[in-house]
């Protein structure tokens with residue numbers, strides 16, 4: 589079955605977590621490729637700054653952890669700009685403090701944004717897209733979703749949940765005309781990775797490069813958009829190994845990650 593691929597003429601592209609980093613760069617790249625883009629995040633000021641770059645971007649501030657707000661927001665976007673044909677669910681957090689002290693509050697907060705935020709956006713999106721029988725939903729997970737590793741704690745777990753969710757929806761929603769994809773990036777230079785000064789992040793790329801890879805992947809429509817391949821493929825292979833080997837390799841690879 590050929591998956592639906594959103595075109596700018598089909599409707600709006602909605603990007604969450606667009607006030608900085610990857611989301612901001614993807615919003616700009618989609619606007620450059622001809623989409624009318626609706627952008628969401630909590631920091632209104634940063635969204636206002638983004639809107640100044642092009643008339644193709646409109647700001648719809650909001651918190652993805654609030655399901656009622658996301659339902660209302662999707663309605664407002666569609667009323668104001670038209671149907672959402674493409675959604676890039678990207679809002680996410682990583683709390684580096686978790687490495688030193690385990691905290692249930694921080695772990696739940698990670699799940700609330702990274703996993704719950706995706707669920708809260710899917711809720712209104714699936715209703716509308718199923719009714720129209722077309723739509724493309726792209727969830728931003730991480731290479732960290734492939735397996736546990738020192739330093740990643742609830743972050744990797746919250747992203748593994750996103751990948752699993754995307755896998756299931758890929759198989760069920762294509763019957764409804766909805767194309768579901770997942771993004772698994774390696775290290776990208778953003779506020780989220782700015783604290784990583786104690787070890788060299790392999791194949792670090794800037795947010796604009798990441799946005800180009802993501803938007804190219806959105807146009808091609810394979811399930812997983814992963815990059816850089818030099819990191820993703822070895823990691824995927826290691827994740828398939830028996831646990832004793834997996835643990836030994838991952839301990840060695842992450843030996844310089846500070847855990848306290």
Ligand SMILES: NC(=O)c1ccc[n+]([C@@H]2O[C@H](COP(=O)([O-])OP(=O)(O)OC[C@H]3O[C@@H](n4cnc5c(N)ncnc54)[C@H](OP(=O)(O)O)[C@@H]3O)[C@@H](O)[C@H]2O)c1
Pocket residue numbers: 604605606607608609610611628629630631632634650651652653678679680681701728729730731772773774775776777778779780781
């Ligand atoms: N950087 C990397 O190396 C890397 C690698 C793999 C995956 N990722 C994923 O890429 C995504 C973007 O991260 P980034 O690296 O670009 O970091 P970033 O610059 O910190 O961006 C995170 C974005 O998420 C938004 N956000 C956080 N909590 C939110 C909430 N409750 N409601 C709405 N928006 C919220 C932030 O906006 P506000 O604070 O304004 O709300 C911000 O726009 C994340 O899902 C991250 O896990 C990043």
